[in-house]
Amino acid sequence: MRGRLDRKDLAKYPFLKEAQEWVSGRTGSLPEFFSSNYGRIAARHAVERIREAMEGGRPPAPGPERLDPDREVYAYAIARVLVSCTKDRLLMDRLSRYEAERAARYLADEQPEKRALVAEGVGMPAEAGDLPVVQYVELASHLKDDRWRLVNREVEKGHVALGDGDLPDLTAERIRILLFSQLPLPVPPAICELLSPLAAEITAAQQQYLLREFGSVEEGAFPPCIRVLTTAITSGANLSHSGRFALTAFLHNIGMNPLQIMELFARAPDFDAGKTQYQVEHISGRSGTEYTAPSCATMRTHGICTGRDGLCTQVSHPLSYYRARKRMGKQGDGSADRAPDQPAGSGHGADEGEKGQQVGKTRVPRERQGKPNQEDDKDEQARSTGEDIQ
Amino acid sequence: MKPATLEFVKQQFSEYYRRSRISVPPGLEQREWGFIFLDPDPQKTAMRRHLAFGTRGEVTEYLRTLVPAHAFYSAAYYAAPAASTMGEKGWTGADLIFDLDADHLMRGPYDRMLARVKEETEKLLAMLTDELGFHRRDLHLVFSGGRGYHIHVRDLAVRGWGSQERRELVDYVCGTGLDPRAVLGHAPTRAPGWKGRYMRAVREYLMWLGGPGREEAMAHLTAYEGVGKEGAARLMEDLDRVTSSLEAGDPGPLLQYRAFRTIAAAGTGKLSELVRAGAALADEPVTTDTKRLIRLPTSLHGGSGFRVTPLDLSDLGGFDPLVDAVVFGDRKVRVDLSLKVTMPLLGSTHALEKGPATVPEALAVFLCCRGIAEIAGGGRG
Numbered sequence: 001m002r003g004r005l006d007r008k009d010l011a012k013y014p015f016l017k018e019a020q021e022w023v024s025g026r027t028g029s030l031p032e033f034f035s036s037n038y039g040r041i042a043a044r045h046a047v048e049r050i051r052e053a054m055e056g057g058r059p060p061a062p063g064p065e066r067l068d069p070d071r072e073v074y075a076y077a078i079a080r081v082l083v084s085c086t087k088d089r090l091l092m093d094r095l096s097r098y099e100a101e102r103a104a105r106y107l108a109d110e111q112p113e114k115r116a117l118v119a120e121g122v123g124m125p126a127e128a129g130d131l132p133v134v135q136y137v138e139l140a141s142h143l144k145d146d147r148w149r150l151v152n153r154e155v156e157k158g159h160v161a162l163g164d165g166d167l168p169d170l171t172a173e174r175i176r177i178l179l180f181s182q183l184p185l186p187v188p189p190a191i192c193e194l195l196s197p198l199a200a201e202i203t204a205a206q207q208q209y210l211l212r213e214f215g216s217v218e219e220g221a222f223p224p225c226i227r228v229l230t231t232a233i234t235s236g237a238n239l240s241h242s243g244r245f246a247l248t249a250f251l252h253n254i255g256m257n258p259l260q261i262m263e264l265f266a267r268a269p270d271f272d273a274g275k276t277q278y279q280v281e282h283i284s285g286r287s288g289t290e291y292t293a294p295s296c297a298t299m300r301t302h303g304i305c306t307g308r309d310g311l312c313t314q315v316s317h318p319l320s321y322y323r324a325r326k327r328m329g330k331q332g333d334g335s336a337d338r339a340p341d342q343p344a345g346s347g348h349g350a351d352e353g354e355k356g357q358q359v360g361k362t363r364v365p366r367e368r369q370g371k372p373n374q375e376d377d378k379d380e381q382a383r384s385t386g387e388d389i390q
Numbered sequence: 391m392k393p394a395t396l397e398f399v400k401q402q403f404s405e406y407y408r409r410s411r412i413s414v415p416p417g418l419e420q421r422e423w424g425f426i427f428l429d430p431d432p433q434k435t436a437m438r439r440h441l442a443f444g445t446r447g448e449v450t451e452y453l454r455t456l457v458p459a460h461a462f463y464s465a466a467y468y469a470a471p472a473a474s475t476m477g478e479k480g481w482t483g484a485d486l487i488f489d490l491d492a493d494h495l496m497r498g499p500y501d502r503m504l505a506r507v508k509e510e511t512e513k514l515l516a517m518l519t520d521e522l523g524f525h526r527r528d529l530h531l532v533f534s535g536g537r538g539y540h541i542h543v544r545d546l547a548v549r550g551w552g553s554q555e556r557r558e559l560v561d562y563v564c565g566t567g568l569d570p571r572a573v574l575g576h577a578p579t580r581a582p583g584w585k586g587r588y589m590r591a592v593r594e595y596l597m598w599l600g601g602p603g604r605e606e607a608m609a610h611l612t613a614y615e616g617v618g619k620e621g622a623a624r625l626m627e628d629l630d631r632v633t634s635s636l637e638a639g640d641p642g643p644l645l646q647y648r649a650f651r652t653i654a655a656a657g658t659g660k661l662s663e664l665v666r667a668g669a670a671l672a673d674e675p676v677t678t679d680t681k682r683l684i685r686l687p688t689s690l691h692g693g694s695g696f697r698v699t700p701l702d703l704s705d706l707g708g709f710d711p712l713v714d715a716v717v718f719g720d721r722k723v724r725v726d727l728s729l730k731v732t733m734p735l736l737g738s739t740h741a742l743e744k745g746p747a748t749v750p751e752a753l754a755v756f757l758c759c760r761g762i763a764e765i766a767g768g769g770r771g
Contacts, residue, residue: 133522134547141554150558151565152572156582158523297557301675 005117011069012061012106014076015099015179016121023073030191043198045071046078050091050202053079053098054209061105084184085192085199091206092183100176107168122178124171128162131170136160139173144316210255217256221325223318224307225299226250233265242294242302248283250293250318293318394765395758396428398723400457402755403428403690406697406717407453413688413700414446416544420467420482423449424683425458426692437462439683442472459692462683465542467549476681483549486556487684488514488563489676491538501734503537504711511539514670515703517563518543521583526703533711535691535698540684553678560677565669570654574641587668589636592644592654595661596633599626610660614653621649690717695755713737716752723754724766731762 010019033039052059076099083091107115116126125131131139133155140148148169154161162170192199222230229247232239239247251261258280265276283291295317299305315321391399415421424439439462443449453461464471465487469480490510492503515531518524518541530542548555561567565584573588581589599607604626611622625632625647632644644650653661676682685691687700696715712735720736725747732741735753742749746766749757757763 137555137558138551141558146567146569147572149567149569149572150562151567151584152569154581154583154585155521155562157520298553298678301557301678 005114007069008064008067009114009118011067011072012064013103013118013121014073015103015175016118018121019073020077023077031194034194042071042074043078043082043195045075046082047198047201049075049079049098050082050095051205053095054091054202054206056094056097059098059102059105061102080179080183080185081187081191082195082199082202084187085195086202087184088203088206091202093180096176096180096183099179100172103175104168104172107171119167119171122171122174124167124174128164128167130159130161133158133160136170138177139170142173142177143169217251217254217260218326218329221322221329223312223321223325224309225305226318226322228306229304230264240302240304243304244279245283245291246294246299246302246304246318248280249291250322252280252283252291253293253319254322391428391430391758391761392764393430395763396430398765399459399692399695399755399758400428402695402718402751403459403692404454404457406690407450407457410688410717412446412450412453412686414443414449414686415463415485415542417467418446418449419444420469420471422464422466422468422471422479422683424462424464425452425456426460427456428459428692440472440474453689459690461686461689463686465682465684466680481681484551484680484682485684486543486545486548486551486559487676487682488518488541488543488560489534489538489673490514490540490671491534491536491673493537494673495671499732500537501712507538508706508709510670511541511706513668514541514563514672515706517670522559522562529703530687531701531703531706532685532687533696533699533701533709533715534685535689535694535696535715542684551680553680556680557674557678560672560674563670563672564674565665566674568665570641570651571645574636574645584668588665591661591664591668593633593636594664596629596636596644598660600629600633611649611653614649614656614659616652617649621647625649691759693759695752695759718750718752718755720750720752722748723751724748725754725757725763726766727757727763729762731757733757 005013005016005018007022010016010022013019027033034043079095083095103118107118110118119126133150136153137150140150146152150160219227219230226247229239229243232243233247248261251264252258256264258277261280262273262276265280266273294302296305296312297316299318311321311324315324419442421442422439423441423443424437425441426435426437429435441452443452464484466484467482469482470478473479490507492507495510496503496506498506511531515529518529519526524543524545528543528545530544532540532542534540562584565587568584568588570588570592573585574592575585599610601607607626608619608622611617611625612619628643628647632647632650635641635643653659656662685698687698689698690696691698695718696711697717699709699711699715701709716736727742727744727747730742730744732739733753733756734740735756736750740749740753754763754765758765
């Protein structure tokens with residue numbers, strides 16, 4: 001016997017085809033919709049949804065009895081239209097993450113038949129068994145925990161064995177990837193024009209958020225790997241291409257402008273103003289591509305992940321480290337100034353617990369991935385553009 | 391490289407390109423190309439890149455006219471491969487590449503390195519097909535012309551993958567990131583993949599620990615940072631019990647020992663060696679770089695003069711690079727060696743002293759390309 005999804009279910013899983021069909025059948029023309037009272041209210045909810053997604057907290061998942069199906073499905077759809085209009089990849093990423101996590105919260109308490117229907121709707125198996133290697137890697141490569149690494153799985157004849165506990169996380173990841181891959185939606189310019197006040201509001205809120213997250217540059221909160229690079233440059237060492245790239249991109253990402261970055265590089269005895277300016281401007285986006293600092297994994301690949309400390313074991317990106325450290329500093333936890341003197345943690349075993357606690361007092365975001373895929377790609381891309389082999 | 395030597399190598403390469411059929415990769419017009427030219431100054435290795443060709447004829451013409459020392463094309467497919475920035479190129483995907491280079495495995499005589507890297511390649515091919523499930527028809531094996539092999543995986547399902555997805559595969563074949571708690575679960579030694587390999591490595595390690603020489607074992611254990619005398623002694627006392635539990639499918643007792651966990655996580659030492667022996671040690675950055683330039687099969691490697699040789703998977707066993715990748719003949723050439731060399735080539739072993747010598751043309755090309763000989767005074771003898 002197969003279950004069916006009712007309207008309350010669609011409120012919980014508004015990305016399902018059924019939900020979108022249901023809305024699109026009832027909306028009429030978009031300009032009319034947005035000028036109606038109902039449309040305006042729905043748009044407000046959409047803005048709220050994006051704000052919540054931007055803050056990156058745990059999405060609220062009120063009980064089904066408190067869900068208004070219309071409101072949820074519309075807010076979901078309008079939020080996606082809005083972020084598409086902003087053309088901001090970061091927002092699209094955050095919103096997709098938010099939606100996936102929200103759905104996962106509902107799925108956790110769902111009856112098996114309904115869970116199976118949702119899984120099927122996003123192209124996932126309903127129950128444990130195995131997944132083809134390709135599909136598994138596409139999902140698991142974005143999940144941080146070591147247990148997801150392919151090397152730690154049972155792999156045979158092109159299939160990866162799954163346990164019962166694996167499916168919820170993989171399904172959530174599948175939803176995230178699916179939703180992100182559909183963005184930006186092809187929204188007609190006229191609609192974006194109509195929504196431009198809301199889009200402006202979102203952009204302003206995001207500016208504020210970024211300012212709050214990164215604020216002024218605090219060298220004391222730099223992760224050890226970046227500190228090593230800045231020290232190296234100040235002491236006149238020659239940085240490798242990947243080191244120079246990582247440092248420049250990091251400084252750019254935390255809000256230093258090209259001139260400030262140049263000043264730092266100018267401390268090096270072999271400072272070449274013209275060359276440095278070119279590199280800095282290239283990495284900060286003048287060439288049309290804005291680069292993001294490499295993830296911890298990429299730093300390790302290039303052998304520039306150095307001086308790992310306790311906090312490093314909890315993040316997968318130097319920017320996450322910086323954010324977390326800054327937040328700790330703000331909360332009056334003296335740890336911001338504490339030297340990162342823990343030995344390179346093995347990461348295994350219960351004994352690691354004490355190390356974790358030092359930073360455990362403050363909430364370290366469980367940053368599963370930042371946007372490592374793109375980061376890695378861009379990093380590799382920069383590496384192979386050939387500046388280093390001219 | 392002296393002008394006469396450079397002229398000699400260029401002439402040999404030119405002859406090869408004139409008489410040979412050059413292969414080109416599928417998706418030719420979406421590939422970027424790059425070339426490095428012969429230069430008297432070995433420090434000057436400028437690559438001319440961001441080039442694109444529409445037909446095999448154009449590629450062949452380029453090689454015949456300009457006679458580069460090294461020829462590469464992009465593993466990536468681009469909308470506009472000749473554009474000068476990555477943004478404008480428009481990346482649309484890339485072949486999945488594995489690079490096995492003896493340099494990363496061992497030091498030693500060239501022929502020994504080649505033999506060692508061949509074993510590694512065989513392990514890698516087995517993992518790619520039996521475990522990861524790639525079709526043999528999608529795997530393209532190439533002798534690199536240097537000290538290793540390249541495997542080009544042309545499977546549409548992975549063409550669009552980014553670095554992160556590719557990293558999962560290269561970490562898998564290299565055994566990077568193995569977590570004992572995850573792989574030592576109820577795994578019999580015959581279990582497929584890493585469960586079995588890791589289990590076998592750990593069992594062998596425990597047997598090695600329990601072998602003759604407790605002093606030696608203690609010294610080994612306590613050499614790890616974080617393993618104290620007491621912890622090591624406790625593990626040694628309990629060795630039989632944890633081994634039999636492990637054999638019975640319960641790694642719990644072993645994993646309780648902090649000493650073992652520390653050693654398993656260390657990445658160096660005996661256990662790590664045993665684990666790595668089961669791995670196929672491919673060069674990680676090559677696989678994760680989605681814009682890599684890779685040597686053109688059927689071109690010549692300017693550092694050896696050997697042919698970058700495409701191989702059928704089934705031919706790997708019988709392939710001898712020092713015979714099968716050699717494209718030059720045995721006309722006599724006078725060279726001047728800068729050091730003493732013993733080198734097997736085309737079935738005979740050449741033991742050469744420092745100084746002038748007359749050698750077969752193929753060996754002369756190799757020695758000149760390696761930078762250990764120059765063409766002697768009057769050129770060809």
